[in-house]
Amino acid sequence: xxxxxxxxxxxxxxxxxxxxxxxxxxxxxxxxxxxxxxxxxxxxxxxxxxxxxxxxxxxxxxxxxxxxxxxxxxxxxxxxxxxxxxxxxxxxxxxxxxxxxxxxxxxxxxxxxxxxxxxxxxxxxxxxxxxxxxxxxxxxxxxxxxxxxxxxxxxxxxxxxxxxxxxxxxxxxxxxxxxxxxxxxxxxxxxxxxxxxxxxxxxxxxxxxxxxxxxxxxxxxxxxxxxxxxxxxxxxxxxxxxxxxxxxxxxxxxxxxxxxxxxxxxxxxxxxxxxxxxxxxxxxxxxxxxxxxxxxxxxxxxxxxxxxxxxxxxxxxx
Numbered sequence: 300x301x302x303x304x305x306x307x308x309x310x311x312x313x314x315x316x317x318x319x320x321x322x323x324x325x326x327x328x329x330x331x332x333x334x335x336x337x338x339x340x341x342x343x344x345x346x347x348x349x350x351x352x353x354x355x356x357x358x359x360x361x362x363x364x365x366x367x368x369x370x371x372x373x374x375x376x377x378x379x380x381x382x383x384x385x386x387x388x389x390x391x392x393x394x395x396x397x398x399x400x401x402x403x404x405x406x407x408x409x410x411x412x413x414x415x416x417x418x419x420x421x422x423x424x425x426x427x428x429x430x431x432x433x434x435x436x437x438x439x440x441x442x443x444x445x446x447x448x449x450x451x452x453x454x455x456x457x458x459x460x461x462x463x464x465x466x467x468x469x470x471x472x473x474x475x476x477x478x479x480x481x482x483x484x485x486x487x488x489x490x491x492x493x494x495x496x497x498x499x500x501x502x503x504x505x506x507x508x509x510x511x512x513x514x515x516x517x518x519x520x521x522x523x524x525x526x527x528x529x530x531x532x533x534x535x536x537x538x539x540x541x542x543x544x545x546x547x548x549x550x551x552x553x554x555x556x557x558x559x560x561x562x563x564x565x566x567x568x569x570x571x572x573x574x575x576x577x578x579x580x581x582x583x584x585x586x587x588x589x590x591x592x593x594x595x596x597x598x599x600x601x602x603x604x605x606x607x608x609x610x611x612x613x614x615x616x617x
Contacts (some may be wrong), residue, residue, distance in 0.1 A: 322364075328363055329350065329369075333371070350371065353367055354368075358559060390432040392410070399430075404455060407452045407454065408452075409448075409452040411423055411581065412605065426440050439458075443452040445581075451585045453601075476587070477537050478535070478584060479533070480550070482522070482532050482555040482557055490523045491521070495511045509544040522549075523536070523567075550563070551563040560581050577612055586605065587602050
């Protein structure tokens with residue numbers, strides 16, 4: 300039997316992986332068992348060998364199988380430095396940002412500045428906050444969205460939905476993803492496809508930095524100019540792969556960085572857009588996701604309206 304998730308007994312406990320957790324990553328399984336534990340603590344427990352699977356050490360990304368026995372060490376969560384719940388105002392804001400929900404999935408119009416999950420100094424991301432506002436419910440992130448990017452973030456409410464969604468993400472064309480972006484300069488008419496492999500590197504201090512590199516992973520984006528405003532180009536971007544910072548790096552690669560991008564953009568243009576048009580964030584929004592569950596029998600078309608602050612910038616650009 301599974302013991303209490305918040306157990307602080309002196310000894311370790313062993314949990315048998317149930318059928319509905321077959322295929323789940325070890326780190327995500329532990330997050331479900333140790334409610335409120337920060338992700339950094341989970342990784343520390345795994346790295347130190349305090350967590351065992353069937354008696355042996357395991358990596359955080361290991362896929363568990365039904366019937367596996369997981370040793371969970373004693374953890375005093377009140378000493379982990381984590382607050383018990385996110386601020387109520389934050390929970391209310393994310394609840395208000397839900398744009399779709401059924402028995403299997405929940406779609407959030409994530410605000411810019413909100414991380415998909417906690418870690419790296421962030422106490423509460425979107426998933427931790429949603430879990431706190433819905434105690435007793437099983438919620439798992441289907442995918443991630445950059446902290447600075449707003450728009451659709453999908454959460455699975457059932458293990459079966461998570462498994463099917465992740466399978467679709469591995470298929471070419473399994474999920475159609477469309478973004479809205481303001482890029483700097485005048486993009487040509489029509490559609491510009493960018494087929495450029497991307498490699499993730501680390502800068503001093505551990506910051507991730509992505510660049511086009513021949514040894515990187517295949518990455519394909521399609522930029523379609525919708526209109527030009529104030530010397531900039533408002534585009535729809537369709538991506539066929541989901542690499543880290545893909546749109547931002549591909550936009551930089553073709554000489555039209557995303558407006559407001561402090562990492563890959565143009566400082567002088569960003570300053571002008573901030574001072575004259577009020578753009579104080581990355582102008583990148585995940586607007587549409589289209590897919591089908593149940594082997595194609597249940598279609599979904601999810602949309603998240605453009606954030607009000609971005610609509611205001613477009614209006615000011617004229």
